[in-house]
Amino acid sequence: MYRTGSLPQVTLKWAQTLDGQLADDSDQSQWISGVEERRYTHRLRSIHQAILVGAQTFLKDLCQLTVRDIEFDGPQPARIIIDPRGRILKAL
Numbered sequence: 701m702y703r704t705g706s707l708p709q710v711t712l713k714w715a716q717t718l719d720g721q722l723a724d725d726s727d728q729s730q731w732i733s734g735v736e737e738r739r740y741t742h743r744l745r746s747i748h749q750a751i752l753v754g755a756q757t758f759l760k761d762l763c764q765l766t767v768r769d770i771e772f773d774g775p776q777p778a779r780i781i782i783d784p785r786g787r788i789l790k791a792l
């Protein structure tokens with residue numbers, strides 16, 4: 701998410717296998733994307749002010765949601781995690 705005018709700009713981004721899956725069958729996959737795609741993800745993050753994921757994604761992947769692996773000296777985006785049942789606090 702980033703904001704340039706009066707409305708926020710929202711970018712939806714996900715990785716997907718050729719057969720349309722978002723995670724592997726074992727549910728243990730942290731990444732299903734390749735090195736180039738992940739670098740692109742960090743470029744995308746670098747132009748956004750906040751990154752949003754769901755609670756399960758955060759708990760499974762322990763994602764940092766930071767900009768890494770590219771040249772970047774701007775402020776890190778804010779992390780926003782949707783967690784209506786407080787699952788993260790219970791898991792800590």
Ligand SMILES: NC(=O)c1ccc[n+]([C@@H]2O[C@H](COP(=O)([O-])OP(=O)(O)OC[C@H]3O[C@@H](n4cnc5c(N)ncnc54)[C@H](OP(=O)(O)O)[C@@H]3O)[C@@H](O)[C@H]2O)c1
Pocket residue numbers: 713714715716721722723727732753754755756757758760761782783784785787
């Ligand atoms: N391939 C990719 O790019 C990619 C990206 C992200 C995630 N994933 C994978 O996808 C899997 C799970 O992701 P997920 O997005 O299904 O689960 P999630 O990370 O738990 O995100 C869904 C969140 O939205 C909340 N929610 C759902 N319906 C809602 C509603 N009607 N009102 C308010 N809140 C609502 C859920 O609440 P509750 O906590 O109450 O359930 C949950 O916290 C993981 O295996 C993850 O690794 C893949």
